[in-house]
Amino acid sequence: MCRRQHLFLLGVALGSVLVSVPLCDWRAEDPLLVAGQPGRTVYACPMHPEVRADTPGERCPLCGMELVRTARAEEASLLAPPGSPAPPQRHAAEPAKKTVSAGVQYGGEAQRPPAAPPQAPVQLSPLQQRLIGVTYGTVERRPLRKTIRTVGRVEYDERKLAEVTLKVSGWIQDLYADYTGQLMRKGQPLFTLYSPDLVTAQEEYLLARRTAESLKDSLVPGARESAEFLVQASRNRLRLWDLTPRQIEELEETGRPKLSQTIYSPIGGFVIEKTAFAGRRVEPGMTLYKIADLSTVWVHADMYEYELPLVRTGQEAIVSLAAYPGERWRGTVDYIYPSLDTQTRTNKVRVVFPNPGTKLKPGMYANMELNVNLGEQLVVPEEAVLHSGTRTLVFVAQEQGRLVPREVTLGVQADGYVTILGGLSPGERIVTNGNFLIDSESKLAAAESMMAMMGAIGMGDWKMEGARP
Numbered sequence: 001m002c003r004r005q006h007l008f009l010l011g012v013a014l015g016s017v018l019v020s021v022p023l024c025d026w027r028a029e030d031p032l033l034v035a036g037q038p039g040r041t042v043y044a045c046p047m048h049p050e051v052r053a054d055t056p057g058e059r060c061p062l063c064g065m066e067l068v069r070t071a072r073a074e075e076a077s078l079l080a081p082p083g084s085p086a087p088p089q090r091h092a093a094e095p096a097k098k099t100v101s102a103g104v105q106y107g108g109e110a111q112r113p114p115a116a117p118p119q120a121p122v123q124l125s126p127l128q129q130r131l132i133g134v135t136y137g138t139v140e141r142r143p144l145r146k147t148i149r150t151v152g153r154v155e156y157d158e159r160k161l162a163e164v165t166l167k168v169s170g171w172i173q174d175l176y177a178d179y180t181g182q183l184m185r186k187g188q189p190l191f192t193l194y195s196p197d198l199v200t201a202q203e204e205y206l207l208a209r210r211t212a213e214s215l216k217d218s219l220v221p222g223a224r225e226s227a228e229f230l231v232q233a234s235r236n237r238l239r240l241w242d243l244t245p246r247q248i249e250e251l252e253e254t255g256r257p258k259l260s261q262t263i264y265s266p267i268g269g270f271v272i273e274k275t276a277f278a279g280r281r282v283e284p285g286m287t288l289y290k291i292a293d294l295s296t297v298w299v300h301a302d303m304y305e306y307e308l309p310l311v312r313t314g315q316e317a318i319v320s321l322a323a324y325p326g327e328r329w330r331g332t333v334d335y336i337y338p339s340l341d342t343q344t345r346t347n348k349v350r351v352v353f354p355n356p357g358t359k360l361k362p363g364m365y366a367n368m369e370l371n372v373n374l375g376e377q378l379v380v381p382e383e384a385v386l387h388s389g390t391r392t393l394v395f396v397a398q399e400q401g402r403l404v405p406r407e408v409t410l411g412v413q414a415d416g417y418v419t420i421l422g423g424l425s426p427g428e429r430i431v432t433n434g435n436f437l438i439d440s441e442s443k444l445a446a447a448e449s450m451m452a453m454m455g456a457i458g459m460g461d462w463k464m465e466g467a468r469p
Contacts, residue, residue, distance in 0.1 A: 043067035119393075119442040122403045129401065135433040136397055137381050139424045144374040146310060146414035152301035152319065152351065154364040160293035162267045164276075167241050167284050170195030173260050175278045177271055177289065184291060186268040191276055191288075192260045198241060202257035205234035209252070269293035294358045299331065301368045302346035310372045310412075311336060317351045319366040321359075329353050329360065333370070372414075378426060379417035385410065386435040394424060395431040395438055403431060405442055 045051040045060035045067055058067045124134070174192040177184060184190070212227035238248055243261060251257065273290035282288065299319060303311055315333045331353035340347050351368070353360060360366075385408070386393045392410055395403045408423030424430070431438060 042070050044070050119388075119405045119439070121398075121405070122395075122438055122441045124401045124403065124438075124441075126401065129434075132434045132437045134431060134438070136429050137384055137432040139378065139380055139420065139426055139428045139430060141376050141378050141426055142417070144377045144379060144412075144414050144417060144419065146372045146374055146412060148303070148307050148310065148370040148372060150301045150303060150368050150370075152299040152366050152368045154360050154362050154366060155298045155300055156272075156292050156294075156362050157296045157298050157352070160267070160269070160296065162269070162291045162293075163287050164190060164263065164266065164289035164291070165285055165287055166193065166263070166282055168193075168195045168197045169281070169283050170198065172276055172278055172280050172282060175276060177265070177274070177276070180271050180274045182271045184265040184268060184271060186265060188265045188268075189262050190265055191278075192262050193282070194260045198243075198261055199257050199259060201234070201237055201241065202251055205231070205238060205248075205251065206255060206257065208234045265289075265291060267291055267293055292362075294355055294360075294362075297353055297355045297360045297362065298334075299351045299353055299360075299366055299368065301349050301351060302341070302344065303349050304346055305340070308336070308347055310374075311349060311370065315370055315372070318369045318371075319351075319353065319360075321364055321366050323364065324359060327359075329355075374412060374414060374419075377411070377417075377419040378424070379419050380424065380430055381432050382413060382416055382418050384430050384432045384435070385418055386439055388439060393435075393439065395435060395442075396424075397429040397431060403438055403442075405439070 041054070043053045043056055043058060045063065045065055047063050047065055048060055051060050051062065051067070053067055056067070056069070059065065060067060124132075170193045172191050173194055176189045176191060208227070208231040212224070212231045215223050215227045218224055235248065238251075239245075242263065244264065247258075247261065269291045271289055272292045273287070275286070276282075276288040299317075301317075311333065313333050313336065317331050317333055319329050319331065320327065331351045333349060334352045335350040337348040337350070380394060384394055386395070391407050393405045394408050396406045397403055406423055409421040411419030411421045413419075
């Protein structure tokens, strides 16, 4: 019976192709040996020995390497028994069968993507550890806080903006708020307006009052009620045209309409826009003033996508400005906008700040900090984590200087630590310095172990003419 083994060849990337090659007793079934033909020359692939040819210059269809001459034809003629049949030949034109997984097409068959190189534990003496500067830390649970730093822009609080418009047409006469930036108090006069429609409405109101007064003792059914209804309708029209209750009372006291009415500021704040001028004709709906209350302001800040899970409404935020070194303002996250900026890949966050003394001026840039309390987390120092290709490793220290690579799953980084979601347990001792050199030694040890295995099963035994001195 023939003895069979499965050899796993790593290829160029130490594991890119998984090949199943049947190996039998070389004296009976090795395709590189030609029993009974001592003078025959055989050319074989160094990486795929089952591929051979009788003529020089051929290339392996699996890896593309040029076939090289072997010296085993002479050995076969001495070891094979007389009259033994020659084994079947496999030529370079016939690609060898491979056992592969589904994946990328390679050589007409599917191939698994290259796997990460294997790594082996490392054994270092105390002297070697001192020479490469190895230090250790401990996997532990500790309270963690993360500080998010960003830049924001001071803007007006939109809830404290007011526009001054009119519902009647007319002409501006006296102008009291006569420049942009003027600070106004609520109820302070802005300008006076002459409006024929407003004068007519006052006269109608006075006439309705006189009529109601004359019909208060009338015996005609419904006359008194109709007069009272007319008075109420005329009064409501004056109120809807922005006459204040005090102005209506003055009209009732004097009994004479005023040719010009004073328009007052609806809120206290700064005039940020002004289109009103003395003598200008105005129409209903025309914006004459825009007034902003700066007792509170908004700061819009941009957050990256990975920071959004850490931001919540109600969180405290701190800003500082270059104009006021050493001063800090504390505000509250008020709103997180529902869409992302496709150009910068950031999300806008709105923070409300009290503004005593109006030092925070719209248009200023501010440096913002948000302190996030992450609670108690399982953490390791950031320098203990080694990013090795597609894997993230931490070297765990064991007895007698043995360092074992361990793949871990990471979470949030904060305060010089990184949270561990999987792969480590509290109390384990880990390497925090010298990881790169240890990682290189681990990969080298894995490669040497693989080469030793290949030699043990006969793959390192081929005597190739190209390797001779």
